[in-house]
Amino acid sequence: MTIRKSVTLAAILVTLTVAAALILVAQAGNLRLEQRLTQEAASGRSLVWNQSLERLFEHMNTGMVDFERDFALRQALKSGDAQAARQAVESLINLVSEQGYFDQLIVLKLDGERLYGDEASAVSSHVQALVTAAAADNRPKHGLGLNAQGEPVALLAFRLLVRHEPIGTVVFQRSLSTVLERFKAIQDAEVYLVSAEGSLFAGTRPDLFEQLGLTWPALGRIDRQTRSIDTATYTATLLPLPGVDGQPLAHLVSVADATAAHLEQRRFELIAYTGVALLLILASLGLFYYMRHALRPLHTAVVTVSALAEGDLNVSFETGRQDEVGTLMRALQGMAERLRHIIGHLHVASGDLHDSASNMVRLAEHSKIQFDRQKAETGHVDNAVTHLANAAQQVADHTSRAVDATSDARRRIEHSRQILDQTTQIIEALAHEIDQAAEVVLSLADRSQSVGNVLGVIREIAGQTNLLALNASIEAARAGEHGRGFAVVADEVRQLAQRTQRSIEEIETLIGALRSSSSAAVEVIHANRDRARQSVDHYGQAVQNLDAFAESVAILTDMTHQIAGAAEEQSRMAEEIAVAINQIAALAQDHAEAAESGFGRGAQLNDLSKLLHEQVAYFRIN
Incomplete structure (x- = not known):
């Protein structure tokens, strides 16, 4: 890969990295903003819900006074006359039914036996817990709970006293629809009560709830989800709805129309992405200009070095620049001059070496011929001396005779x-x-x-x-x-x-x-x-x-x-x-x-000198 491609790739990678970092920072900011908005929305909606719920409990407490003052009911409970007690309760219901203190009523003896209430008014676990809490200190207790059908309702339990002695317990059950309507009016949002599995208990606009297709987190978690239907965008805030025992019993879902805010956010993202694109274009143009200005001398240096590699030592480099490229050019120029000097000496030395090697080969060959001749003459002398020794031995033998x-x-x-x-x-x-x-x-x-x-x-x-x-x-x-x-x-x-x-x-x-x-x-x-x-x-x-x-x-x-x-x-x-x-x-x-051996080494040296001369001749010097 060339330097131009490497620098281009590096610049592109850096630019993309910066762009990705900007996008990630923007997304992280959006995420933090979303989380902050979720917390703020949850806090605001929780406050509105609690205020609306307190208004409902206050209204239910108002109806408690009529039951505490009714003499006939207290006497019937004290005497244990169930028939009289039911008649007294029905009379009170007829008197206060239009006040909306409760939707269902339950009257219990001290032992927990139900004196009044239909099948829909069965004593659920939440009702029993609230009754137990009221019996503990003879004070009224209220909260949210599930009725016998498993629907969330507002509960109020209070004791009936005669001379400060408890004679029975009354439980009001009130639907949360009024609270939902009040919440919608204050928040300008649709509101729903949903079970942990996603079943709708109550809501201001059931058709919209079906279209949203929300996903349900674990019961008790706060969540914020955005859904789009056609051109509209909705933001759903999920809040836990705690019961009388402190445990969440349902989701409180607030759905607000966030189309305008979503469009504003999209417009902001479009502006941000456009800025990133412009940044990339400007960076690319700057990179192109820099590469054209900075890498052109490198291309010239590559051509010159290629000629130098081909053996042309007469090349020269542009050394006028005062940056790193100019330093490189001056270093290459010094290297070329030094190489010309060395190759020039090598030309002379290789010629002298070739002449010396040739003389050495001739001397070695002459010495070899002389030594071979000496070896042959020595053999002849050895044979003559052998004959002389044999003749002397024969003379000795005949002399003995x-x-x-x-x-x-x-x-x-x-x-x-x-x-x-x-x-x-x-x-x-x-x-x-x-x-x-x-x-x-x-x-x-x-x-x-x-x-x-x-x-x-x-x-x-x-x-x-x-x-x-x-x-x-x-x-x-x-x-x-x-x-x-x-x-x-x-x-x-x-x-x-x-x-x-x-x-x-x-x-x-x-x-x-x-x-x-x-x-x-x-x-x-x-x-x-x-x-x-x-x-x-x-x-x-x-x-x-x-x-x-x-x-x-x-x-x-x-x-x-x-x-x-x-x-x-x-x-x-x-x-x-x-x-x-x-x-x-x-x-x-x-x-x-x-x-x-000297002849062979001389021949080898002669061959090497020829090879050196040929290699040195590859370079061209004026």
Whole structure:
């Protein structure tokens, strides 16, 4: 609902509320006036009725004197002669019948037995109550009561006395028609006596009573009712009519012609309603003018704010008014300027953010490629180190077998030494040369600080072993049958040396740092091998070289032990290298995952920067 509709509705509701309040106040005033008029009318009618009733009782009291002075009646009552008493009463009735003191007469003995009275003059409860009251103090009592037919009548009861002694009671019953006529004459209104159920006892205009159709409240309540018959309006006032016992016994209904007063009231109500209608019209016109004057800027503000919501930040608001609407316009203008300032900065920031996000994505992608490459190369190194460890283990196994073979050869050489003493000098010379080669290899082993140095030592030892195996094979061939077993061992050692060289060649492409040291060791071994060949050529006799061969076997045994130790060291270092490479691989994997995550977050940031740029581009700024 728009503000215009809300304000209009609120104004209409307020106006209607005020009108309803005025109507309610008027109705409440009418109700209070009606109640006051009802009370006043009831008080006035009660006063008139009581005065009229007192006039009737005074007239009835006048007739009481004739009965109190009648000697014949008193004597008849005193003697108890009923016949004489009835005759005396009839004589009195003939004398006073024209005076209108009563309509019906009842004469009672002291014991309550009726001496005179027809069936219509039966003793009702109200008559009995009045007689009892009169007998209590021997004073006359009067009041209203119901007769034997249940109709309200005026009652007067008095005692007949002889020398202040009661001898009987006389009761006058008089119709209330004279009171009704007097009441009508004074009040200029129709009057009725009605029972509690609405039955008409007596009235001045019975036909009008039937047309009114009055509703009857509880007996004893005062009520005021208005009825319309054709063009005439009547006001009926209902009063309780108390009896001799103080309890209401009928309704006294006074009906007055209130047509003129009703027309006056209708005219007043018409004037009031016309005033309310004029008030509504004036309020509506004032509301229309106010809405047109006050809400037009709001409509302009709505249009401007709608343009602002559509992204046009170049709008401006009218800020010239000095009321609440002007305050709202100035606040909206400040908001628009602040929004233009913020969106302008957001334009620049979103562009920078987009560039940074793009660079971050490129860097993350490059890091991911590098880490993937490092991971692959680490895998290759791990495989090579694994092959190196396996080769070292095989060298250790074959070296153990070589130790066994050299031990057997030493036993055989010791056995043959006694026969081949002549070969001692050549063997010693050969041992001296091999010892020099061993010292070179040992010095190279001491300098080894990495796996490359160990491989150089292994390569040197393998070359020397191959040379020694070759020399041993030559010497074994010269030894003939005695050197056959040694030749087999030398051949196995040579094969092991060759396999070691092949393993070294497989990994020397990965560990280039070992190549220089290995080359130096190979050169020394080759030099020793050349010298050994020269010694073999120079000392062609196997007998002369046997001692040297024995020494060579001893040296070979030591070298075999050294090779075994070097192989074990190589295996241990290979394991350490494998552990280090595994750690490097784990770190590379973590870095690759981090790079992958960074790439994903960079892509997400790039998408968000694009979305922010698109959202900011929605606003239009000069």
